[in-house]
Amino acid sequence: MKRFITTCLLLGGLLTSVLAYAAADLEINTPAITSIKSSMQARHGQLSSFYANGAVGFTRDGLVAVRDANAVPLAQRQNLNALVAAENNDRNALYKEIANANSHPEWESEVRSTFAQRWIQKAQGGWYYQDGGGWVKK
């Protein structure tokens, strides 16, 4: 009976460790991810005013897009397009890196759609995002 209890305890421990492994976080602390993050953080200062005035909105595929170029003075539009392109480069790289960092490159599209939802969820009121029908003001 004693041996039975020991076996049960051992198995219980094993199963718990399996479950703990399942609940483990995704790896997001690689040098590549950190550098993409800091590049996006630096850009956010400029982008946030474009989010606020509706010039730029969030797409359903986890990227950003120019929504209303008229919200930006003509002189700044070149800058606006460059910012959006650079931000999308970083975002695409970020989703890919997260999938790679966790040894599952095929997870990229799921990482992307998770992010797409979370960006919109965390966006400030008044910012725009795309849903099935078009642009929506949050």
Added chain:
Amino acid sequence: MQITWKWVAPWLLVLALPACVTINIYFPAAAAEKAADRIIDDVWQLKEKTAPSTPAEEKDK
């Protein structure tokens, strides 16, 4: 009776191992959401970093 239990243990192990593999194949949606939130908080600086703010709070006390 003891023989029966001796057989149960290996079977449980056999059942537990594929569980590990299955977990790894399916996309961990909850963990991904948590990871996304942490990255977005960092990029948008939605949450003040706790490290610098904690000593300041302690000073106030």
